[in-house]
Amino acid sequence: MRRAPYFLAILGLAAAAGCTDDDLPPLSDAKVLTCPHPGNLPFRTDSHAFARSESRTLDSKNTRVKDEGADVLGNPGGKSADIYLADDAMAESGAFAYRGAKARTTPTGGLFSNPFIGEAVSLWHFDAASDTWEAHGRANTDEMGRFEIDASSFVVANGEPIYSILEGDGTCAEQYDLMLPPGSKVVVSDIDGTLTTDDAELIMQVADESYVPKMMTGGNTMLQAWAAKGYPIIYLTARSHQFRSESRVWLRDLEFPIGPVITSNMTNEADGYKTAWLKRMFTEFGWVPVAAYGNADTDIIAYENAGIPKDKTFIVGPLAGDSNTVAIPNMDFTQHTQTYVSAQPNNQ
Missing domain, CATH: 3.40.50.1000 (HAD superfamily/HAD-like)
Structure with missing residues (x-):
């Protein structure tokens, strides 16, 4: 009898691994996400659950979102910098990456951030011209809960949000580009x-x-x-x-x-x-x-x-x-x- 919870856990993991779209929440028709808790997403991420049991515990016991999404500023096709750039560093030319962090804390623990480690994050943007959601890369968080996703393959217009989705629970953070020519x-x-x-x-x-x-x-x-x-x-x-x-x-x-x-x-x-x-x-x-x-x-x-x-x-x-x-x-x-x-x- 003591082994029953173990077998039930195995069955639960097997069921999760074999889930189909029919087992997932219905897709919404949203074209804008309200972060950090957007509700049902309008697209399917590659994964739908946390990879680590520690992350599931963190998510259940620490409900206050402490995500970071790094905005990027610069000249179109020229120099750019995100908000993590060191104060004494120069902006650089060329492709940049979208960076951020995924973390949680308690409702009264705003000074603290507990990172999600080894969890999948994907970038999404709604393209109004094609009326579709587009995925723009995926990465796992590191020991500090940080992620980095190369942005060389796409450019988002000023003022349009890019969303970093923590795939384990579907929460999100917004990040923005501001690319303006000199003289702006x-x-x-x-x-x-x-x-x-x-x-x-x-x-x-x-x-x-x-x-x-x-x-x-x-x-x-x-x-x-x-x-x-x-x-x-x-x-x-x-x-x-x-x-x-x-x-x-x-x-x-x-x-x-x-x-x-x-x-x-x-x-x-x-x-x-x-x-x-x-x-x-x-x-x-x-x-x-x-x-x-x-x-x-x-x-x-x-x-x-x-x-x-x-x-x-x-x-x-x-x-x-x-x-x-x-x-x-x-x-x-x-x-x-x-x-x-x-x-x-x-x-x-």
Whole structure:
């Protein structure tokens, strides 16, 4: 009798190995996935269960998703860099890879990430021209839960998501490309204390997965106004990579424009890291900043180091107007949007 559970387990594994499409959830007709929990997928991945029992345990006991999907920025056919590039490294020409990580934690354990090791991840993109979902490579995660998939065979348009699917449970993370020629005009914004009401809002969310950080009044409307005029939005935050999932969900749910989210390797001070990325965008890629938003002295320093004019540097919060920057008064972007952003020309 003691051996019965063993035989039942073997039977269960055999059944799983021999499953057919009839045994799987029905395909959805979705053309966009809501990450990290998209529900039934609109395509079939090569595998449908975790490869390791440890992963099944991790998935069942740690329900908070801590995935990372690395956005890529650069010039079409030229130099590019993803968010993992070292602060002191130069962008490189040639093919790049889509990178990321798959991990979980508890609902209150936002500071921690427990990696999925040796599990399959596949990349997917919906091609509107052919009205079909396309797979773009597959890899297994390493000891840190990271994956890397070569991107040389395809190019995705700016603003269109690429989804990294953890095949074991069908969860996903979004990643985006922003490929612009030299001379392109862009808008840059910090997140914490600039688009949220305070730096402490993230701390509240770290401790409680259900907590929704409060938004600075009019923050989403302000960036929507820039995006409506054709200006790409770039989010440059001192948050570490492990908060990419929280950042993406918050920006999406509060209806901020789609754009790359640059997070930190945590190998430099915030002003040094931001300076490195700003110079990468404006010197190596040749992009032109038309507005930069922040709240902290590190934002002011980084924007100045990168050569962003003071009359295009907009600071909200207690330091509003410091160091000859333009003040956003009363912790509210509404007036700025109505008087300044609305008066700017469309991006040609």
